Amino acid sequence: MATVYTGWQQRCRYSVAANAAVRLGEGSCLPSAKMGSRKKVHAFVRVRPTDDFAHEMIKYGDDNKTIDIHLEKDTRRGAVNNQQTDWSFKLDRVLHDASQDLVYEIVAKDVVSQALNGFNGTIMCYGQTGAGKTYTMTGATENYKHRGILPRALQQVFKMIEERPTHAITVRVSYLEIYNESLFDLLSTLPYVGPSVTPMTIVENPQGVFIKGLSVHLTSQEEDAFSLLFEGETNRIIASHTMNKNSSRSHCIFTIYVEARSRTLSDEKYITSKINLVDLAGSERLGKSRSEGRVLKEATYINKSLSFLEQAIIALGDQKRDHIPFRQCKLTHALKDSLGGNCNMVLVTNIYGEAAQLEETLSSLRFASRMKLVTTEPAINEKYDAERMVKNLEKELALLKQELAIHDSLANRTLVNYDPMDEIQIAEINSQVRRYLEGTLEEIDIINLRQIQEVFNQFRVVLSQQEQAVESALRRKYTLIDKNDYAAISAVHKAGLVDADGHLVGEPDGQGFGLGVAPFSTKPGKKSKSKKMFKEQLSSSARKEGASSPLSGKDLDVSASKTQLTPSSKDGDVKDMLVRDRETSNTEPLASDSPKEELRPPRPSTPPAKPVAFEDFKNERGSEINRIFKENKSILNERRKRASETTQRINAIKREIDMTKEALNLQKSLREKQGEYENKGLMIIDEEEFLLILKLKDLKKQYRTEYQDLRDLRAEIQYCQHLVDQCRHRLLTEFDIWYNESFFVPEDLQMALRPGGSIRPGMMPLSKIVSLGEDDQDRFGQLQQTMLPEGPDSVSFYNAKVKMEQKHNYLKTMMGLQQAHRK
Numbered sequence: 001m002a003t004v005y006t007g008w009q010q011r012c013r014y015s016v017a018a019n020a021a022v023r024l025g026e027g028s029c030l031p032s033a034k035m036g037s038r039k040k041v042h043a044f045v046r047v048r049p050t051d052d053f054a055h056e057m058i059k060y061g062d063d064n065k066t067i068d069i070h071l072e073k074d075t076r077r078g079a080v081n082n083q084q085t086d087w088s089f090k091l092d093r094v095l096h097d098a099s100q101d102l103v104y105e106i107v108a109k110d111v112v113s114q115a116l117n118g119f120n121g122t123i124m125c126y127g128q129t130g131a132g133k134t135y136t137m138t139g140a141t142e143n144y145k146h147r148g149i150l151p152r153a154l155q156q157v158f159k160m161i162e163e164r165p166t167h168a169i170t171v172r173v174s175y176l177e178i179y180n181e182s183l184f185d186l187l188s189t190l191p192y193v194g195p196s197v198t199p200m201t202i203v204e205n206p207q208g209v210f211i212k213g214l215s216v217h218l219t220s221q222e223e224d225a226f227s228l229l230f231e232g233e234t235n236r237i238i239a240s241h242t243m244n245k246n247s248s249r250s251h252c253i254f255t256i257y258v259e260a261r262s263r264t265l266s267d268e269k270y271i272t273s274k275i276n277l278v279d280l281a282g283s284e285r286l287g288k289s290r291s292e293g294r295v296l297k298e299a300t301y302i303n304k305s306l307s308f309l310e311q312a313i314i315a316l317g318d319q320k321r322d323h324i325p326f327r328q329c330k331l332t333h334a335l336k337d338s339l340g341g342n343c344n345m346v347l348v349t350n351i352y353g354e355a356a357q358l359e360e361t362l363s364s365l366r367f368a369s370r371m372k373l374v375t376t377e378p379a380i381n382e383k384y385d386a387e388r389m390v391k392n393l394e395k396e397l398a399l400l401k402q403e404l405a406i407h408d409s410l411a412n413r414t415l416v417n418y419d420p421m422d423e424i425q426i427a428e429i430n431s432q433v434r435r436y437l438e439g440t441l442e443e444i445d446i447i448n449l450r451q452i453q454e455v456f457n458q459f460r461v462v463l464s465q466q467e468q469a470v471e472s473a474l475r476r477k478y479t480l481i482d483k484n485d486y487a488a489i490s491a492v493h494k495a496g497l498v499d500a501d502g503h504l505v506g507e508p509d510g511q512g513f514g515l516g517v518a519p520f521s522t523k524p525g526k527k528s529k530s531k532k533m534f535k536e537q538l539s540s541s542a543r544k545e546g547a548s549s550p551l552s553g554k555d556l557d558v559s560a561s562k563t564q565l566t567p568s569s570k571d572g573d574v575k576d577m578l579v580r581d582r583e584t585s586n587t588e589p590l591a592s593d594s595p596k597e598e599l600r601p602p603r604p605s606t607p608p609a610k611p612v613a614f615e616d617f618k619n620e621r622g623s624e625i626n627r628i629f630k631e632n633k634s635i636l637n638e639r640r641k642r643a644s645e646t647t648q649r650i651n652a653i654k655r656e657i658d659m660t661k662e663a664l665n666l667q668k669s670l671r672e673k674q675g676e677y678e679n680k681g682l683m684i685i686d687e688e689e690f691l692l693i694l695k696l697k698d699l700k701k702q703y704r705t706e707y708q709d710l711r712d713l714r715a716e717i718q719y720c721q722h723l724v725d726q727c728r729h730r731l732l733t734e735f736d737i738w739y740n741e742s743f744f745v746p747e748d749l750q751m752a753l754r755p756g757g758s759i760r761p762g763m764m765p766l767s768k769i770v771s772l773g774e775d776d777q778d779r780f781g782q783l784q785q786t787m788l789p790e791g792p793d794s795v796s797f798y799n800a801k802v803k804m805e806q807k808h809n810y811l812k813t814m815m816g817l818q819q820a821h822r823k
């Protein structure tokens with residue numbers, strides 16, 4: 001008999017150097033798979049027990065992994081015969097006289113247990129007919145002890161489920177037969193399945209490969225699973241009689257689908273896996289010469305599908321190959337995601353131990369060796385449960401909203417709504433943006449991120465509307481020509497309608513449409529407007545006196561850098577005014593402006609007490625400043641009153657909002673209890689609730705308006721307070737000047753100090769000037785205290801430092817002058 005295996009070498013090894021992972025896997029077969037680590041396919045050989053074992057030809061190595069084959073030389077080939085006669089195969093384990101128990105332990109146990117962790121697994125039996133594939137895979141169905149991998153795998157799966165109460169694990173099974181490139185559902189006979197109308201097809205999707213039309217059965221317990229297995233086995237046998245199918249010529253794939261979800265965690269992740277248990281058709285080569293008709297067809301199909309399987313496996317074993325021909329036949333296509341790839345893969349090669357079958361045995365062992373070259377990269381099949389994910393996200397969202405509410409209440413922020421905006425709210429924002437651009441709204445309050453985004457959005461909306469408005473206005477006035485439309489431009493040029501700059505001749509420049517930046521001062525603004533109005537109010541009251549009192553709000557401004565004795569050339573300065581008054585009264589005793597100056601009594605020998613003198617001063621020279629001071633104070637008080645009224649109103653509105661909200665919530669919960677009505681996706685609510693919603697909207701609007709008013713008032717109060725403080729300071733300063741002038745500084749020195757006088761600032765060394773006595777300072781302090789109508793607030797501290805410096809400078813100077821005079 002001519003051997004098909006020829007070669008130059010006498011002895012060749014098909015073994016592949018076993019890697020560390022394989023060595024580790026000894027005995028227990030599969031080391032626990034780590035995701036991402038490559039591992040080889042595990043190939044085992046199982047020898048069918050026989051009384052006629054070919055001891056001369058088949059030898060096992062001591063390592064239980066090596067199997068050596070020796071063939072006698074074919075003497076018919078003549079003396080020069082380089083026919084190969086010896087082969088040595090190194091596999092993962094040689095199973096000789098191994099019990100079904102042991103075979104399961106070594107071959108399948110780890111693959112199954114890893115399937116429960118999310119790794120796909122494939123166990124295949126390969127070999128010639130009668131070598132024991134079905135015995136290994138299914139076993140003797142009539143004898144429990146001799147049951148094969150399949151029932152044992154089911155048992156293990158259910159046992160592991162019991163051991164994992166933390167997980168909800170579902171098990172489904174399907175049983176597919178591929179015969180002559182046709183797919184058959186071995187479980188289609190079940191009453192609830194019924195025969196398939198359309199032929200089954202293999203479908204690929206991102207989740208993997210599945211057989212469309214194949215029935216998949218949920219099994220909650222071991223017994224159900226066994227029933228399904230037996231149903232399939234029975235159908236396989238029946239088919240071999242009724243359809244004249246040779247069961248050894250078909251491939252059978254029993255698949256266990258596992259899906260595990262954590263019971264304790266609300267994790268949306270879950271794992272899925274499948275275990276493919278494949279009983280391949282007999283691998284024996286069926287000589288064409290000996291076959292005809294149906295047998296020939298079967299032979300062709302089997303040989304083809306097994307050789308395609310082999311090709312796919314060779315391609316999988318070749319790291320350089322990126323295309324694996326899976327689609328060449330139904331077998332490889334159906335097993336596409338179960339061969340190599342990310343699954344744990346195991347091959348059992350069933351061989352005869354008899355000499356007569358040695359050639360097929362050799363062929364099977366070669367297949368096993370090639371299979372061993374294949375590496376896989378087992379990985380967990382993790383999936384996301386969309387429904388659970390949505391639920392989790394909803395939960396998270398609710399939690400974050402609560403968190404926000406807490407934050408808001410801590411930060412004293414109330415009434416912040418984080419829900420998506422409705423049309424009314426968006427319209428409100430649009431109006432705010434418009435008012436802001438017009439200048440009638442000074443600021444847009446920041447409420448939340450959603451609102452900020454909407455503000456930006458509305459800016460864009462308004463901008464594009466304005467652009468359109470500008471363009472249409474231009475179009476009404478001008479004929480617009482496309483800049484790139486040269487023909488049109490030159491036509492217009494020719495007609496003499498356009499000058500060099502592109503302006504239409506005869507069109508007055510800058511008329512019709514004023515574009516450009518408006519001067520800042522003309523930019524309207526609520527705050528500036530109100531401030532302006534307020535200032536006018538102040539100054540007009542100050543001007544009531546006419547030309548003699550050229551004081552205004554602005555004039556009250558005291559520059560911090562100015563010392564009290566520096567005469568300012570600026571018109572309208574209070575001091576200047578006083579100096580002028582004094583000059584007028586002295587040089588021109590006209591006295592109509594200041595009759596009190598004229599009537600001033602002669603200087604007493606002892607100066608009066610400061611509080612008494614202060615009252616005199618207020619009626620005399622300080623009367624104008626005092627009047628302005630009082631007026632400003634009354635305006636300030638009026639604004640304060642208004643602010644407090646507004647605050648009260650805001651609080652009242654807020655209380656009402658809260659009440660309305662409560663009522664609305666009550667209505668809502670009532671509605672929910674009574675059951676909700678929906679119409680085309682719209683919630684139906686009763687009138688009462690509707691009115692409440694309207695009321696709430698209205699209240700919120702009121703709240704916003706009032707709040708805006710309050711903000712404006714506060715700004716005015718701050719400004720006004722500043723003016724009052726300045727006035728107060730000036731009053732005190734002027735009083736001191738007056739007091740010293742009236743009772744201490746001699747007339748001649750006073751004359752010298754006046755503008756145009758002989759003493760100029762800087763002539764008096766400050767080192768020579770001593771400060772006032774402690775008593776005077778204390779009294780002055782007390783005076784100031786009594787002067788203060790209200791306690792000092794933040795605004796009144798505004799110029800505190802400056803005031804102190806000014807006071808000290810002035811008093812020191814005056815003291816110095818007094819001492820110089822005494823000397």
Ligand code: ADP
Nearest residue numbers: 048049128129130131132133134135136248350
């Ligand atoms: P295959 O499926 O490969 O065609 P089978 O599994 O049907 O072969 O085996 C053919 C026969 O050999 C069956 O009667 C089976 O019981 C028997 N057989 C196979 N292997 C063994 C074994 N390891 N121990 C006992 N009997 C076996």
Ligand code: MG
Nearest residue numbers: 133134247248
């Ligand atoms: Mg069989």
